[in-house]
Amino acid sequence: MKAVLARRHGSPESLVVEDIAPLQAGPGEVIVSVHASAVNFPDTLIIENRYQFKPALPFSPGGEVAGMVKQVGEGVQGFAQGDRVIAVCGWGGYAEEVRTVPEKLVALPAGIDMEAAAALVITYGTSHYALKDRAALQPGETLLVLGAAGGTGISAVELGKLMGARVIAAASTDEKLALCRAHGADETINYTSEDLRERIKALTGGRGVDVVYDPVGGSYTEPALRSMAWRGRYLVIGFTAGEIPKPALNLVLLKGCSIVGVFYGGFAQAEPVRYQAFMDELVGWLAQGRIRPAITERYPLEQAAQALRVVADRKATGKIMLTTALGRGEG
Structure with a gap:
């Protein structure tokens, strides 16, 4: 072979x-x-x-x-x-x-x-666990997805919409953002041509976002963290930008928000029964055409x-x- x-x-x-x-x-x-x-x-x-x-x-x-x-x-x-x-x-x-x-x-x-x-598993599984378990995303909340046009990002956009959130997708080109809109994003931000923080402020009326889904890291972390709403949850997914950021923890204090780690492999190993239940739900959604x-x-x-x-x-x-x-x- x-x-x-x-x-x-x-x-x-x-x-x-x-x-x-x-x-x-x-x-x-x-x-x-x-x-x-x-x-x-x-x-x-x-x-x-x-x-x-x-x-x-x-x-x-x-x-x-x-x-x-x-x-x-x-x-x-x-x-x-x-x-x-x-x-x-x-x-x-x-x-x-x-x-x-x-x-x-x-x-x-x-x-x-x-x-x-x-x-299905690594991208949608990670996003499903992140949004449902680690963030406890609720209908009507606002979700910001960084790196939204990648495989993991698109899965977060789709699952966020499926869970009833308002989804703001951020990516680096208009072509990528068009893909995000095709998969359900309500609003988009081109963070190479727009100021990320100012655009979030405009889209949320100054309130900020309830959940940030961040598989990128690097220079986008601080402006996204500064854009959190009160009691927001910042999901640390990965660091595709190559730089592991060192956020100013005073922002967490002032925002009353949480920085939450997402290690899907650790979840699967530590909680196999819940992992299987989450996977069964994902496979069901795929079979029903609710995720694509x-x-x-x-x-x-x-x-x-x-x-x-x-x-x-x-x-x-x-x-x-x-x-x-x-x-x-x-x-």
């Missing part, structure tokens, strides 16, 4: 594509034939050894895939050969097969597109480095997907 491998830590261009032996399921393991693998920002970090999870070399990046169960090992219950699944694997997904365990599989109902399913991942680019598995470069350079709009020969109907 083909696999994209990191044999040394480095940039996307350091990855290699190799033919390796097909995987075999050991006791308690499941082998999934991959149809589609999502490209996520953490994939750019894990290959550089800058992520919180550090697999041993060589390894394949790729934290979430959709496909079909190929083989189950001794003792596996709940899944069988031929089942359609999402695998939340952490790494290993940039390959034609991935080895995982039943606890990291999500059953996929018939009729759900494999690419949409592969785009914005898959804007597709690359064959062999071009994983090019796809990762787009994400690493923050040029991605929506979600980028890798497809295998099986997923393209060639296998």
